Amino acid sequence: MSEAVNAAVNEPIRVAVMEQLPKANVTARSPLAHSTRVVPGTIQETAGVYLWEEALRTHLAIRGNAGSADFSRGVEAATGLALPDRLQCSQSGDWSLSWIAPDEWLLIGPGKEAYAMELSLRAQLDGHYAVINLSGGQTLLRLAGPKARLVLMKSCPYDMHDRNFPVGKVVTTVLAKSQATVHRIGDEEWALVVRRSFADYVWRWLMDAGKEYDLGPRRPE
Amino acid sequence: MFYLFCPYCGEHREEEEFHPRGQAHLSRPEDPDGCTDEEWGDFIYFRTNPRGLHHEIWVHAVGCRKFFNVTRDTQSYEILETYRMGSAPRITDLNDKQQSREVQA
Known part of the structure; x- marks a missing residue:
């Protein structure tokens, strides 16, 4: 039996890669499409914390051996981003590459480019690796404002203090009774990646947790 | 609550983030067909439950x-140490104070 397994391992990798966006003119609905509609006239100009969804972005999980020079070169050639160190994130323009585990990274970018990016990663990578399109499986929430950290402190057991959570750090931890990948983008800017099936729960939790800090929708530009 | 050091994240995290998965360092018998029922049963079902x-x-x-x-x-x-899969524990005897001093150092 082990011979058959070894033969299978040595076979060239064949993966069915497909464009997951429908060709027909179908309206895309994000996991929070039902809850993020803003009623005109309710936008607060001075909120302590802002919460909004960055809907329908590209989410790709990349797995491979961080110790392999070929792998890190391939990822960099395809994405333009270096593999980040432990609990860090590389960013350039609209794309960000976050450390999730010693052999796993999360690439987030513009919504319509998942297929092109996946093809370009597969063209650059070779050997034992995986690229998985998670765009439909999770969504990106943004939390900003002077009181954003207080909302997270209420929701996570993780230490959100500046000395433990500097700008640029990425941590996957417990948020409410669910989980989230928390990325500190700036002093008062946070991004949360949550599972689509928990998105509504986390959204409602944050709306409630933010109430005492005058939570408002997207920060006025 | 435990406050565990994850050797892969390189940080202490709350127990909420972890799940226990039982006794470590069990090895599957190399020749399952050659085992007696007792040896195989021990491997599948029986675990130690030590005090200490x-x-x-x-x-x-x-x-x-x-x-x-x-x-x-x-x-x-008390959590004495955490270490990666595939490596051996440094503390194997609670009474050996030298071992825990080495780990703390």
């Missing part, structure tokens, strides 16, 4: 999702 030093597997379920080992004193609940 215990090596356990834990998984960082809500973090990096990696498995690792923990050496724990089941009497005092």
